[in-house]
Amino acid sequence: MAITQQQLLQILPNAGAKAGVFAPVLNTAMQRFQIVGAKRVAAFIAQIGHESGQLVYVREIWGPTAAQKGYEGRADLGNTVVGDGFKYRGRGLIQVTGRANYAACGEALGLDLIAQPELLEMPEHAAMSAAWFWKQNGLNDLADRDQFNSITRRINGGLSGLKDRLEIWSWAQAVLL
Numbered sequence: 001m002a003i004t005q006q007q008l009l010q011i012l013p014n015a016g017a018k019a020g021v022f023a024p025v026l027n028t029a030m031q032r033f034q035i036v037g038a039k040r041v042a043a044f045i046a047q048i049g050h051e052s053g054q055l056v057y058v059r060e061i062w063g064p065t066a067a068q069k070g071y072e073g074r075a076d077l078g079n080t081v082v083g084d085g086f087k088y089r090g091r092g093l094i095q096v097t098g099r100a101n102y103a104a105c106g107e108a109l110g111l112d113l114i115a116q117p118e119l120l121e122m123p124e125h126a127a128m129s130a131a132w133f134w135k136q137n138g139l140n141d142l143a144d145r146d147q148f149n150s151i152t153r154r155i156n157g158g159l160s161g162l163k164d165r166l167e168i169w170s171w172a173q174a175v176l177l
Contacts, residue, residue: 001041001176002027011045011172014054022055022093025124029131034140038176043143043151045176046169048093048130050161054168058126059118060090060097077101091120092129094155105129108136 003026008019015022026045030036035044052058062068064086071077071085078100079085090097096105099114106113109128119125133155134140142151148169152159 001036001038003030003041003045003176007175008045008055010175011168012049012054014056015049018055021123022127025127026131028124029127032128033131033135035131035134035143037144038173039146040140040143042169042172042176043139043148044131044134045172046148046165047134047139047151047155049168049172050165051095051130051155052093052126055093058092058121058123060095062086062089071098074098078103088117091117092126092133094130094133096120096129096133104136105132108132 003023005020005023008015008023012019030041030044035041049055060068068085068089071079071089072082073079074085077088077098079088079098081099084099088097088099088102096102102113102117105120109125109132111119111125113119120129137154139151139154142154148166149159149162152162152165
């Protein structure tokens with residue numbers, strides 16, 4: 001199931017012209033990582049819609065906040081060099097974060113994201129990294145079972161932004177199901 005620019009705009013009305021940029025690259029990424037069928041696509045679009053501010057942000061806004069300062073030296077993220085927290089801050093439509101995640105994503109996509117982390121800001125890589133993360137974390141299976149809160153936890157580590165995510169998911173289901 002391919003998603004059209006018009007459908008993206010119905011689901012993510014604040015995306016504006018970005019819907020036209022992202023529709024084809026999302027379709028390519030979703031096909032590659034088996035995000036197929038209305039349930040999977042609706043859940044995926046809802047989550048990336050929230051994570052990216054409706055396709056507006058492909059790089060984490062940096063304060064740095066207290067949480068962002070905490071990225072430095074986090075072994076679980078692979079941030080072992082001073083400055084890794086900022087350099088490998090969230091990028092892509094699902095906000096891949098941390099040196100280790102950039103390395104794994106880059107290996108999977110055939111990109112040198114350690115040397116060029118900003119590649120995840122390009123629409124095709126932003127979409128592909130999100131779809132890779134989705135598949136890598138077993139989110140297709142959760143989408144098939146309508147376990148949206150579990151998907152949110154795997155992406156976010158908690159339920160941050162759940163109200164917005166659920167609202168977008170509702171719109172996606174109305175448009176796609």
